[in-house]
Amino acid sequence: xxxxxxxxxxxxxxxxxxxxxxxxxxxxxxxxxxxxxxxxxxxxxxxxxxxxxxxxxxxxxxxxxxxxxxxxxxxxxxxxxxxxxxxxxxxxxxxxxxxxxxxxxxxxxxxxxxxxxxxxxxxxxxxxxxxxxxxxxxxxxxxxxxxxxxxxxxxxxxxxxxxxxxxxxxxxxxxxxxxxxxxxxxxxxxxxxxxxxxxxxxxxxxxxxxxxxxxxxxxxxxxxxxxxxxxxxxxxxxxxxxxxxxxxxxxxxxxxxxxxxxxxxxxxxxxxxxxxxxxxxxxxxxxxxxxxxxxxxxxxxxx
Amino acid sequence: xxxxxxxxxxxxxxxxxxxxxxxxxxxxxxxxxxxxxxxxxxxxxxxxxxxxxxxxxxxxxxxxxxxxxxxxxxxxxxxxxxxxxxxxxxxxxxxxxxxxxxxxxxxxxxxxxxxxxxxxxxxxxxxxxxxxxxxxxxxxxxxxxxxxxxxxxxxxxxxxxxxxxxxxxxxxxxxxxxxxxxxxxxxxxxxxxxxxxxxxxxxxxxxxxxxxxxxxxxxxxxxxxxxxxxxxxxxxxxxxxxxxxxxxxxxxxxxxxxxxxxxxxxxxxxxxxxxxxxxxxxxxxxxxxxxxxxxxxxxxxxxxxxxxxxxxxxxxxxxxxxxxxxxxxxxxxxxxxxxxxxxxxxxxxxxxxxxxxxxxxxxxxxxxxxxxxxxxxxxxxxxxxxxxxxxxxxxxxxxxxxxxxxxxxxxxxxxxxxxxxxxxxxxxxxxxxxxxxxxxxxxxxxxxxxxxxxxxxxxxxxxxxxxxxxxxxxxxxxxxxxxxxxxxxxx
Numbered sequence: 095x096x097x098x099x100x101x102x103x104x105x106x107x108x109x110x111x112x113x114x115x116x117x118x119x120x121x122x123x124x125x126x127x128x129x130x131x132x133x134x135x136x137x138x139x140x141x142x143x144x145x146x147x148x149x150x151x152x153x154x155x156x157x158x159x160x161x162x163x164x165x166x167x168x169x170x171x172x173x174x175x176x177x178x179x180x181x182x183x184x185x186x187x188x189x190x191x192x193x194x195x196x197x198x199x200x201x202x203x204x205x206x207x208x209x210x211x212x213x214x215x216x217x218x219x220x221x222x223x224x225x226x227x228x229x230x231x232x233x234x235x236x237x238x239x240x241x242x243x244x245x246x247x248x249x250x251x252x253x254x255x256x257x258x259x260x261x262x263x264x265x266x267x268x269x270x271x272x273x274x275x276x277x278x279x280x281x282x283x284x285x286x287x288x289x290x291x292x293x294x295x296x297x298x299x300x301x302x303x304x305x306x307x308x309x310x311x312x313x314x315x316x317x318x319x320x321x322x323x324x325x326x327x328x329x330x331x332x333x334x335x336x337x338x339x340x341x342x343x344x345x346x347x348x349x350x351x352x353x354x355x356x357x358x359x360x361x362x363x364x365x366x367x368x369x370x371x372x373x374x375x376x377x378x379x380x381x382x383x384x385x386x387x388x389x390x391x392x393x394x395x396x397x
Numbered sequence: 398x399x400x401x402x403x404x405x406x407x408x409x410x411x412x413x414x415x416x417x418x419x420x421x422x423x424x425x426x427x428x429x430x431x432x433x434x435x436x437x438x439x440x441x442x443x444x445x446x447x448x449x450x451x452x453x454x455x456x457x458x459x460x461x462x463x464x465x466x467x468x469x470x471x472x473x474x475x476x477x478x479x480x481x482x483x484x485x486x487x488x489x490x491x492x493x494x495x496x497x498x499x500x501x502x503x504x505x506x507x508x509x510x511x512x513x514x515x516x517x518x519x520x521x522x523x524x525x526x527x528x529x530x531x532x533x534x535x536x537x538x539x540x541x542x543x544x545x546x547x548x549x550x551x552x553x554x555x556x557x558x559x560x561x562x563x564x565x566x567x568x569x570x571x572x573x574x575x576x577x578x579x580x581x582x583x584x585x586x587x588x589x590x591x592x593x594x595x596x597x598x599x600x601x602x603x604x605x606x607x608x609x610x611x612x613x614x615x616x617x618x619x620x621x622x623x624x625x626x627x628x629x630x631x632x633x634x635x636x637x638x639x640x641x642x643x644x645x646x647x648x649x650x651x652x653x654x655x656x657x658x659x660x661x662x663x664x665x666x667x668x669x670x671x672x673x674x675x676x677x678x679x680x681x682x683x684x685x686x687x688x689x690x691x692x693x694x695x696x697x698x699x700x701x702x703x704x705x706x707x708x709x710x711x712x713x714x715x716x717x718x719x720x721x722x723x724x725x726x727x728x729x730x731x732x733x734x735x736x737x738x739x740x741x742x743x744x745x746x747x748x749x750x751x752x753x754x755x756x757x758x759x760x761x762x763x764x765x766x767x768x769x770x771x772x773x774x775x776x777x778x779x780x781x782x783x784x785x786x787x788x789x790x791x792x793x794x795x796x797x798x799x800x801x802x803x804x805x806x807x808x809x810x811x812x813x814x815x816x817x818x819x820x821x822x823x824x825x826x827x828x829x830x831x832x833x834x835x836x837x838x839x840x841x842x843x844x845x846x847x848x849x850x851x852x853x854x855x856x857x858x859x860x861x862x863x864x865x866x867x868x869x870x871x872x873x874x875x876x877x878x879x880x881x882x883x884x885x886x887x888x
Contacts, residue, residue: 229777240791243784340784341849385821387791387844388781 185209193374197250200381207381214382217375221367230386235345235362240386243342246270247331248390254380260366261334269366272334277318278357287314292353298327298339299347413679415690417698431553432626432688434536435546435680439707448524449533457578460585464488467801470836477587481836489762490799494769501758505751512747514642517725518649522635523702528628531579531621532686535572542568546683569622576617581610626687629700636697643695646741648725650703652681652692657722674718681705681723691723768804769797769838770868770877780884786849788857788885794866795840798833805832805871808843812864813883814856815848828869845883852885860887 102111104122114121125131145151148164163169188209192200200206219228225236232238242248246256256270263269277283283291294311296302315323324330327338336344345351345360367376383389416430464474464487471478476485482493491498513520522529543549543564552561584606585593596602597610620628629636643649657675666672675692682690684705687698691705709723775791783789798804809828810818819825821842831841845864851857862883868876 227777229775231778231781238778238781240778240781240789241783337784341782341786342784385842387789387821387842388783389821391823 185213189213189374192377193372197254197377197381200377210378210381211385213375214378214380214385217371217379218382221371222379225364230383235360237344238342239383240388241342242388242390243337243340244331244388244390245272245334245336245344248384248388249392250380250384250389251392252331253383253389254377256364257376257379257383258366258368261362261364263364263366266366266368270334270364272322274322274335274355274359275318276357276359279359282318283314283356288353288356291315291319291356292349295327295338295352295356296349299341301347413683415682415685415693416688417696418690418693429627430688432686433546433549433683434686434688434704435683435708436540437680437684437704437707437711439704439710441703441707445524445533445702445704449530452525452527452530453534457582460582460590470801471589473589475586476589479587492769492797492799494797495765498758498762501754504754505758508747508751508754510639511642512744512751514639515644515647515743515747517701518643518647519636519639519699519701522629522639522700526635526700528620528633529686529700529702531575531617532625532628534575535621535625536686538571538575539568542571572618572622573614576621577610577614579613579617581614583613584610626698629687630698640697644743646727646743648727649695650691650699650701650706650723651695651726652723653721653726654692657692663716674713674722676712676716678712680708680712684708766877767799768806768868768876769795769799770866770879771795771797772866772879772881774881780886782886783846788847788849788852790845790847790883790885792843792845792866792881793840794843795838796831796833796868797838798835801835803832803835805830806876807831807869807871808841809867809869810843810845810864811867812880813847813851813862814854815851816864817846819844819846847883847885857883857885858887860885 102113102120103109104111104120107122109122109124111120112123126134145162146164147166148168149161150164151162152159153161188206191206192210192213195206200210218226218230222230226232226239227236230239232240237243237245244252246252246261259266259269261270261272275282277291278285278288290307290311291314292311293302293304293307294315297308297311302308322330322333322335323338324335329335329337329339341347343351344362345355367379371379413435416432459475460473462474463472464485465472466485471485473485474487478485484491510521539549543552552564555561581594581597584597584602588603588606593602593606597606624632652675655673657673659672660675660677661670661672662676666676679690681692682688682705684707685691686702686704687700689696689698691699703725706721706723706725710720713720713722771794773793773795775793779790781789781791794808796806807828807830808818810816817825817827818829820829821844824830825846829841829843831839833839847857856862862885863880864883865878865880867878870876
């Protein structure tokens with residue numbers, strides 16, 4: 095209110111009015127309490143100071159939009175980097191231990207084992223889930239890692255080797271390499287021979303319908319297949335030859351699928367992870383995959 | 398205003414005026430008028446002293462009481478331990494999963510408040526509320542340093558001098574010391590009190606404890622020393638709620654208008670005027686901590702501390718008239734000498750509810766298990782077909798051991814024919830042995846395997862089944878039994 099005007103006092107409340115009037119209603123002048131007002135001013139000052147100290151105002155530059163960096167040289171990006179660094183540093187103790195310890199030592203320590211399983215799970219999600227599924231349940235052609243059927247062995251060591259060197263990796267000379275002939279395509283068997291041996295393989299899990307074919311197939315099997323798949327379809331971890339007498343079929347266990355496999359062979363691949371992931375991570379992955387429940391116990395020492 | 402009469406002179410408050418006199422209540426917004434409560438003696442003042450001593454000693458001393466729980470467990474009788482997410486109260490131990498006990502306690506507290514309020518009005522406000530207790534304490538400190546009502550009014554009106562400065566500063570310092578002790582006492586509920594006290598003084602306590610102690614020191618000083626009755630009148634929601642709990646049968650501090658009116662001095666009475674017992678000495682106004690005049694009737698600002706009853710009774714004794722011109726009486730009966738009606742339908746309902754809720758809590762505490770079992774079935778994959786054709790389901794069984802000792806247990810499963818259990822380290826059979834650390838939880842990965850022929854034999858043809866896990870102690874007693882789904886292929 096300027097001093098020029100006469101002070102207008104509201105009769106009922108005794109409070110000065112602002113001089114504004116609408117339809118006979120006058121506005122009372124009840125200013126904010128002083129402490130409130132000064133707090134407000136303090137907030138404004140604080141805000142100005144804040145924009146000087148911390149990153150704030152955006153402005154266009156020749157490289158596009160940028161912002162005032164502030165005097166405190168603060169950025170959330172560096173804070174995140176610091177936090178990640180701190181976590182990594184904390185994890186380093188475990189990671190180093192995992193790197194240097196053997197699997198027996200790791201599983202013997204609950205703390206280390208838990209850490210390895212958690213790390214393995216995370217690494218699995220990042221690197222393996224794309225083919226093997228997020229629950230390692232696999233798909234047709236991509237093995238289910240929960241079950242107890244292992245092409246190359248299901249001990250921790252065997253799993254570790256498989257992850258390190260991959261399957262049919264073109265870059266790793268030590269890669270897992272099974273080489274089943276394409277019996278029909280390569281002209282080793284004729285169509286009938288393939289059908290016979292298919293029938294024999296079906297008979298191993300009790301699904302054959304043609305005893306004559308089975309008998310003929312058995313002879314072919316003995317000549318062509320038993321070297322890798324062993325007597326009675328027992329399979330071989332050394333050669334990566336699947337068991338043929340069990341309930342698990344990576345590419346399907348019906349007549350058509352088996353015929354296809356014998357005739358044209360299957361060539362599953364997996365990258366060698368040794369160059370891509372560090373050894374501690376691969377160890378954690380092996381422990382995690384082993385923990386899914388299908389792992390085989392390592393053979394006893396000296397057996 | 399009459400000049401000093403024989404009665405007013407020793408009692409000395411002819412100019413006491415309620416801050417919101419009944420005949421001057423047209424202003425919605427008014428500046429605060431400072432209240433200078435006068436000292437008073439009497440029965441209710443005594444009760445207030447006792448309640449103050451009781452509540453303050455409980456508050457300050459509770460964290461220092463020790464309670465032996467054995468090795469590795471805190472021995473503080475009352476401790477809310479955030480790091481381990483447990484609350485200890487003597488023999489009772491509440492885990493974070495059981496905060497519903499706190500809910501029950503809150504329900505009980507509110508029911509107790511309803512009961513008290515409907516029977517004797519805002520007794521909580523008048524005697525036990527922390528705001529009342531600490532304000533009372535702060536007023537006494539002020540009185541001890543600056544003198545009683547008249548001296549304080551005089552001091553405030555006098556110009557600034559060295560003496561005034563000294564008195565004012567020392568009052569605020571004394572308040573701050575009490576406030577600091579209050580804030581300090583609070584943090585002891587959340588850590589081992591002796592350890593924390595040592596850390597606190599050597600500057601090695603956690604930052605949060607300093608922040609909380611500081612915050613509570615400030616708020617105690619602000620609310621108890623400076624805001625005082627403003628908290629009760631403007632900030633606190635209780636007066637509004639409690640007003641709804643009061644009815645015509647509630648015992649309320651009230652002025653007996655029939656007996657008291659018309660008011661007038663003894664001199665006027667001696668001169669022959671026909672007057673009531675109220676001599677208008679305004680003692681009731683002078684002692685009121687919220688600065689009201691109870692003779693204006695029951696009002697929101699009245700916290701029912703009954704100090705006006707003490708003051709009035711003191712005066713009645715001096716002028717040799719019957720006591721209880723102001724007294725606890727039901728609003729309806731104040732004029733007809735009504736009986737107290739503490740026991741009636743409304744209070745019985747509250748009492749019944751208190752017994753019910755208390756009973757439920759007590760029962761659940763008695764049957765409270767010292768082992769928590771939580772079974773989570775693997776969903777990815779839902780089941781695994783093994784090379785033999787068997788069907789395997791995975792479970793994570795989390796066991797929580799609330800005993801202070803190691804606990805060997807066995808996990809069994811039943812419900813489907815031929816079911817076996819195994820763990821990742823290849824133990825296979827009808828049961829798995831596990832051991833739980835004391836006061837801790839542990840998770841166990843357990844696989845249940847159903848033989849392949851179960852599907853063809855119709856044990857699990859629909860692809861869905863249910864199995865029962867049993868947690869068994871070493872004596873073979875089943876401690877917990879829980880069902881979990883079992884999935885398999887459809888036949």
